[in-house]
Amino acid sequence: MTKPLSAPLDVGFDYTRSTGPTLGRFLSDLRRRKVTGIRGSDGRVHVPPLEYDPVTAERLTEFVDVASTGVVRGWSWIPEPLEAQPLDRPFAWALIQLDGADTSLLHAVDAGSPDRMSTGARVRVRWRADRVGAITDIECFELSDEPSDEPVEADDVTMVTTPVHLHYTHSASPTEDPFLRGLMDGRLIAQRCPACEKVYFPPRPACPTDGVPTTDQIELSDRGTITTFCVVNVPFLGQRIPPPYVSAYVLLDGADIPFLHLLLGVAPEDVRMGMRVEAVWKPREEWGPTMQNIDHFRPSGEPDAPFDSYSQHL
Amino acid sequence: MRDVAVVGFAQTPCVRETDGTTNGVEMLVPIFHEVLGSLGLTKSDIGFWCSGSSDYLAGRAFSFVSAVDAIGAFPPIMESHVEMDAAWALYEAWVKLLCGEVDTALVYGFGKSSAGQLRRVMAMQLDPYVVTPLWPDSLGLAGIQARMGIEAGLWDERAMASVAAQSRAAALSNPLAQLSGSFEVDDLLAAEYVVDPLRRHDCAPITDGAATIVLAAGDRARELCERPAWITGFEHRVDSPSFGTRDLTTSPSAVAAGKAAGADGIEVAELHAPFTHQEILLRQALGLGDDVVVNPSGGVLAGNPMFAAGLARIGEAARRVHDGTASKVLGHATSGPLLQQNLVCVMEGRA
Numbered sequence: 001m002t003k004p005l006s007a008p009l010d011v012g013f014d015y016t017r018s019t020g021p022t023l024g025r026f027l028s029d030l031r032r033r034k035v036t037g038i039r040g041s042d043g044r045v046h047v048p049p050l051e052y053d054p055v056t057a058e059r060l061t062e063f064v065d066v067a068s069t070g071v072v073r074g075w076s077w078i079p080e081p082l083e084a085q086p087l088d089r090p091f092a093w094a095l096i097q098l099d100g101a102d103t104s105l106l107h108a109v110d111a112g113s114p115d116r117m118s119t120g121a122r123v124r125v126r127w128r129a130d131r132v133g134a135i136t137d138i139e140c141f142e143l144s145d146e147p148s149d150e151p152v153e154a155d156d157v158t159m160v161t162t163p164v165h166l167h168y169t170h171s172a173s174p175t176e177d178p179f180l181r182g183l184m185d186g187r188l189i190a191q192r193c194p195a196c197e198k199v200y201f202p203p204r205p206a207c208p209t210d211g212v213p214t215t216d217q218i219e220l221s222d223r224g225t226i227t228t229f230c231v232v233n234v235p236f237l238g239q240r241i242p243p244p245y246v247s248a249y250v251l252l253d254g255a256d257i258p259f260l261h262l263l264l265g266v267a268p269e270d271v272r273m274g275m276r277v278e279a280v281w282k283p284r285e286e287w288g289p290t291m292q293n294i295d296h297f298r299p300s301g302e303p304d305a306p307f308d309s310y311s312q313h314l
Numbered sequence: 315m316r317d318v319a320v321v322g323f324a325q326t327p328c329v330r331e332t333d334g335t336t337n338g339v340e341m342l343v344p345i346f347h348e349v350l351g352s353l354g355l356t357k358s359d360i361g362f363w364c365s366g367s368s369d370y371l372a373g374r375a376f377s378f379v380s381a382v383d384a385i386g387a388f389p390p391i392m393e394s395h396v397e398m399d400a401a402w403a404l405y406e407a408w409v410k411l412l413c414g415e416v417d418t419a420l421v422y423g424f425g426k427s428s429a430g431q432l433r434r435v436m437a438m439q440l441d442p443y444v445v446t447p448l449w450p451d452s453l454g455l456a457g458i459q460a461r462m463g464i465e466a467g468l469w470d471e472r473a474m475a476s477v478a479a480q481s482r483a484a485a486l487s488n489p490l491a492q493l494s495g496s497f498e499v500d501d502l503l504a505a506e507y508v509v510d511p512l513r514r515h516d517c518a519p520i521t522d523g524a525a526t527i528v529l530a531a532g533d534r535a536r537e538l539c540e541r542p543a544w545i546t547g548f549e550h551r552v553d554s555p556s557f558g559t560r561d562l563t564t565s566p567s568a569v570a571a572g573k574a575a576g577a578d579g580i581e582v583a584e585l586h587a588p589f590t591h592q593e594i595l596l597r598q599a600l601g602l603g604d605d606v607v608v609n610p611s612g613g614v615l616a617g618n619p620m621f622a623a624g625l626a627r628i629g630e631a632a633r634r635v636h637d638g639t640a641s642k643v644l645g646h647a648t649s650g651p652l653l654q655q656n657l658v659c660v661m662e663g664r665a
Contacts, residue, residue, distance in 0.1 A: 004333055011373055015442065023443050046559060048444040054554035074465075074562070076457025077510035082434055084449040093454040095558055104558035106445055106455075114510050119465055135444045162447045164438070168373035168430045173335045204383055205339035211357060211386025213343060 004177040005289060009170035015162045019133075022051045024158055025063055030137040031154040033127050037064045037101050044102035048135075066100035068125040068148040070141075073097050073104050077114040084165070086140045092117045096141060108140040116143060124148045133157030175203040175214055180289035182219070186281060190255055192216040198256040202291070222279035222294070224252040225305040227314050231268045246271050250297055251313050258313055261291070265298030274310065276302035318411045319535040319542030320661060322528035323629030323636075324349040328492035328617025331428035332522040336372035337380035338424030341524040346384060349420070349526050353538050357386055360528075361416025363393040364407045366400030366423040367621045370438045373430055381424065392416070399423060399586075400525065401624035401647030401657050407529055408548055417534040423622035424524035432520050432620070440651060441555055452588075452651075453509040453517055459562045459652050460591040461511050466563050468598070471511060474590035475502040478515035478615055481593075485612025492519050492617035515615075518588040523619025525626040543632035543643070543661035547575030550657035557652055568599040568646075568656035575644075575658040582607045582634045583644040584627035588614050592653055596646065600658070610634070624648065628659045635663040 019027055022038065026049050029036040038049030041056040045064045053060055075094040081087055086108035094117075095104035110126065111117045123141040125148045131137040133154075172180055175191050179202055182189035191203035191214035198207065201220060206213050229248035246268050249258035263271060264280075277297040287293045324345040334340035350356060363385060367378045378395045385391065396402045400423025407419035427435075433451035440446045463469050476499050485494035497515075505513045528538075535542040551567035551574070553560055560566070577600050585600075585608060587593035593615075597608060609615075611630040614623045624647025631645035641663045649655040 009373055017442060019443070027443070044559075046556070048556070048558075050554075050556055050559070054556060054559055074458040074462040076454050076461060076512070077507070078451070078454050079507075079509075082431070082449060082451055084434075085451075086448055093450060093458055095458055095562075103556070106450060106558060107448065119461070135447050160443060160447075162442060164446075166370070166373060166430055166435060166438075168336070170373065170429070171333060171335055173340065174333070176335075205335060205337070205380075206343050206383045207386060208383045209386055209388040211343065211346065211384055213340075 004172045004174055005180050006169050006171040009168040010165065011168065012163065012165040015164060017160050017162070019158055019160055020051065022049050022060070024156065025049070027133040027160060028154070028156040030135070031131045031133040031157060032151050033068070033131070033149055034151045035066050035068050035098055035125070037066045038062060039064055045100060046103045047098050047101040047105050064100065066098045068098070069145065070096045070098035070101070070123060072109065072117070072119055072121045072123060074119060075109065075117050077117065086136070091140065094123070094141065096123055107138055110140045110142050134160055173205040175205055178217055179203050183291065183293050184287055184289050186284070186287060186293065188220045188222060188252065190218050190220050192218055199254060200257050201252055201255040202259060218254070220252045220254050222252070223300060224250045224255070224277060225310050226263070226271065226273060226275040226277060227251050227258045227310045228273055229263065229271055244268050248297065250277060251310055256313060261294065262296040263298070264296040272304065274304040274307060276300045276305060316412055316414060316531045317535070317544055318408055318529055318531045319539065319544045320527055320628065320632035321530045321535050321539035321542050322349045322353045323526070323633055324352070325490060325525035325622070325626050325629065326523045327490045328521045328523045328619055330492065330520060330522070332426060334426065336374060336426045336429045337377045338367065338426065338524055339381060339384040341424055341522070342381060342384035342422060342526070345524055345526050346420070349528055353528060360418050360420045361392065362407055362410050362419040363391055364395065364403040364419060364421045366396045366398050366403040366625065367425060368397055370435050371425050371427060371430065371620055398649050399621050399624035399647050401628055401659070402550065402649065404527060404529070404625055404628060404659070405548060405550060405657065408545060411529055411531045417531050419529045420526060421529065421625060422524060422526040423625045425620035425622055426522045427520045427620050428522050453512060455651055456517070456589045457509040457512045460516070460589065463563045463591050463595065464511060468563055469591050469594045471503060472499060473594060474516050475499045475513070477590040477593045478502055481609060481612045481615040484610050485616035488611045488616065490617065491612045492521055494612060494616060512589065516590040518614045518618035521618045523617065523622055525619065525622040525629055527625060527629050527632070539636065541636055541638060541663050543635035544664060545659060546662050547658065547660035549574040550655065552650070552655045555650065555654060557654070562652055563595070565595060565599045565653040565656060568596055568653060571656045571658040572600040575660045577601060577644055577658060577660060579642050580606050580644045580660070581640040581642055582610060582631060584609055584611060584613065584631040584646065586614055586624045586627045586647045588618055590615065595653065600644070600646070624657065632661055635661055638663070
């Protein structure tokens with residue numbers, strides 16, 4: 001068997017989070033080129049500040065200013081930095097105990113070479129020029145015993161935005177693969193469960209009723225019946241057609257599971273359950289391994305299907 | 315309180331990359347058939363299903379819902395999921411059985427790590443305000459912990475390489491292992507650092523795979539299995555997520571879980587240690603002496619299917635009770651960064 005189709009899948013989202021009073025103070029102060037810790041129940045100063053004591057779970061409120069210089073308590077060396085890490089040249093990850101703190105902060109040290117790194121090394125903050133109130137306002141640490149730049153005035157922050165971008169290779173399943181390849185040729189390939197004989201379009205890796213792979217392929221026509229539908233009246237980001245329009249569940253002839261597609265060529269008020277429809281394909285040169293090869297469905301003009309013919313597929 | 319035992323276990327081969335989807339169905343269908351078949355059960359005999367997996371690993375929403383297709387969930391089943399290693403799903407199922415709600419449960423975990431960049435995906439489990447925005451990678455963090463232990467004199471690079479050599483040698487008898495073979499410690503130490511002080515052999519490989527366990531209570535367990543692995547202690551504990559506040563050269567949560575579960579008199583232990591130094595750390599934390607056989611399967615250094623590897627440790631340990639080679643065994647699972655969360659399952663065979 002050939003390897004199933006696969007494609008790059010990039011997932012990205014900007015997480016926005018409210019900071020609350022404790023982290024809000026810490027992040028606002030970073031923006032001011034200041035590092036602030038918090039005193040724990042046992043008197044230890046935690047940097048970054050914790051909202052609750054890790055041992056007693058007591059709410060912590062006593063902020064403590066600490067220095068922007070400190071000492072390396074542990075480190076590792078990254079010879080090939082990964083995407084979005086603080087530095088794009090080799091660097092050290094380090095746990096850094098700032099002067100005045102009792103716990104350590106994780107950050108990058110721009111040491112140039114692992115030979116220059118050591119536990120006990122003195123480091124100081126290198127502040128970013130454009131600070132927004134985020135841990136990345138510390139660009140990195142550098143090997144130095146000199147104080148960092150002086151604090152400046154800045155407004156408080158109450159929200160923090162963290163962009164997350166992850167990259168995957170998304171693989172089609174062995175049953176989706178012939179379905180997707182079929183679409184490239186304008187063919188609609190379904191799979192039949194060998195146990196219950198239900199026909200799945202699009203196919204699934206295993207029959208959800210029987211838990212066995214659906215091994216029998218069958219080709220379906222591009223005609224079917226509307227089982228149910230809704231009229232979209234609400235505009236949203238990325239909408240391709242101006243509302244109102246109709247999204248409908250189409251049960252292809254011979255299939256047991258309907259799928260969602262677009263219905264055009266009929267006024268929304270005239271659409272009904274049981275309406276017979278046919279696919280309107282995009283021009284062949286636009287076809288790819290996607291259901292979007294079917295631009296939309298339209299009424300075929302056949303008499304409506306009787307309710308009993310699709311009542312088990314709603 | 316009812317007695318509950320592990321009565322069945324199956325896992326896929328550990329491989330670097332599968333062709334399957336990230337919802338795990340292709341990996342799960344064969345091991346469900348294997349484990350149910352070996353017990354003479356069908357899906358309708360299972361009272362409760364519970365799984366562990368991660369959407370960040372899969373790169374898609376609700377991958378665990380798609381995975382339910384592998385069960386054939388009709389008529390509807392009782393089912394639950396944890397976004398953690400499936401060892402914690404096993405804990406949930408165990409509680410369900412203890413409560414007497416059901417007599418049998420099937421637990422599974424799956425992960426296709428090859429789909430994404432595992433070192434980056436693991437940053438998503440860190441503090442979202444002050445740690446994740448820096449994108450610390452899992453190897454970079456483990457390297458800090460390894461060096462702290464080296465500098466504290468708790469282990470050294472030779473001891474770490476020796477753990478890797480033992481893992482791969484043990485895995486020679488595990489046909490499902492991803493990495494196995496005979497290696498000299500000196501040869502391993504001759505390799506370059508991947509993330510100083512870690513070499514390739516210090517880090518568990520990137521693995522696609524799945525595992526499943528069947529639990530049964532009381533007489534049902536005795537009917538299904540000649541020598542059930544009775545769970546006599548099952549505990550999990552957690553340390554602060556703020557790893558700058560804790561002593562990384564030990565794991566208080568592992569110590570506490572081991573103590574609570576009763577880790578005395580263990581003959582065989584399967585430890586979930588994705589880095590060589592963590593195996594040494596866990597042996598110390600759980601008080602496992604030199605007489606304890608650790609990771610006879612090769613452990614996760616020989617194959618590390620994310621979200622299934624901890625469950626597989628418990629399954630591998632239970633297998634030593636099932637086949638009569640041991641009477642008291644321990645399965646361990648970890649979750650979170652740098653051994654932050656630890657789970658210990660102690661199992662015993664009875665004459």
